Amino acid sequence: MNFQELLSADSIVSLITLTFLEIVLGIDNIIFISIAANKLAKRDQPKARNIGMLLAMVFRIILLFGLSFIISLQEPFTHINWGWFHAGISGQSLILFIGGLFLLYKATSEIHEKLEKGGHHEDKPKTSASDKLTAVVIQIALINIVFSIDSILTAIGLTQVLPIMIAAVVISILIMMGFSGPVGEFVNRHPSIQMLGMAFLIMIGFMLIAEAAHDANVSILGSHVGAVPKGYLYFAIAFSLLVEVLNIKVRTKEEA
Template identity: 55%
Template sequence: MELLLNPDAWIALLTLTFLEIILGIDNIVFLSIVSGKLRAEDQPKARRIGLLLAMAFRIVLLFGITWVLSLQKTLFPIDLGFFSAKVTGQSLIIFAGGLFLLYKSVSEIHHKMEGEEDSEKGKASNSLSSAIVQIAVLNLVFSFDSILTAVGLISMKSPAEGGFGPDGAIAIMILAIIISIAIMMIFAGPVSKFVNEHPTIQILGLSFLILIGVMLIAEGSHLAHFRFGNDTEVGTIPKGYLYFSIFFSLFVEFLNLRMKKSKKPVQLHNNKIMDNKLKDTDVTN
């Protein structure tokens, strides 16, 4: 009750909720592109499972925050003279997540621009279970990044020291996660529909995922203290610059879409397959 009556707690909750939604944009883009390859009846299920997994991972990691913070300890040092590093569990997870995101994004761009025909192999790779595994892997990485950002913003000091206390801080973070995921669930369907109906938005989204992959690799390298020579240490890419470029690019594309409403959009490989399936179904019926 004391926490509910604290205006600073409400400000922290609103700030953290907004931050979780912003950090969840890349998650929704990935969900939209992966679920867009599934059958129409499986797409909402994949999005719901993906977002529920995101919420579950974040809450579980919050309750295990001591373990998460322990991942910052050095696992093993590397010293080759011209290159040195202090590899941690946290840096390994984030670095591997960045590599996975780069691989997945480039593969999706290749498939959409020069993709294979709709073979039995292609159908197997587009199964619901395959999509959920990919979503779960990426959700785990995004959850680490999200939780560490949240912990950096919300003070766990006691109220006497100007904080909310450990219990209060975790309660605020859990509430912010639940609210942000609920909001994303409401908008995930319309966003996915819009993304999958506009090929340029799909390619932009995949390009954003490449940027985020590079950011995660840089962040993992920084956390591992990658150092080349005596003075050059790998730094991080500020998230503000990245998200500004994403929103600016989307704004420009929305202007382009409004100006070219009458023109028929280019059909990407995956979209052509879906259109052919719909036509075949109509003919059969």
């Protein structure tokens, strides 16, 4: 594709549509990064968020150059037939399943810690700030692999023009980096938003596990696991967040 074709109306519409789609699909990534970075000192939180978003961009661009490998992940490499349970395990379904379990573990452990300790993190004396930052970045990198694969597979269904996909990824990540700071600060100021964000992670974790089962064509007692429409999930997140923002405004007026 030459430069003139990249500037055509169809290409521009594809770029805008894909950029918007990448931003929507990146909401769960921003939620996870904000909650993970919340465990760090305030001076290290912007660094963790920026590193997390840059890692997301790098992972997506690398995966875009390996589209054939990403597509091959959808092919089952083994089959399970236990009579009452049937599944065709693929690389994609396995990654989504592990990522879903990780989100469930991360969210439930954070909720348990806040309930037990009241949200105050007791740092171990031997844990330095750099070690904590490294641990958070590793967590962000691991979950970025899951979100990146899901994002790229969705992008492939819209267009297969590599320059457009790379441009959409870069633009969307830069936009999300601009919003990740205010989102992170807003989450830090309101404990109820933190709890809501962890509830979102639990929902996303269950969604990833269900999506993994659907991609693997899991059948239990003859019943196949259906797909979970992501639009419903994102609408539930947006609606819950709107209600909580209204509650915060009401509480602020009552306290004034």
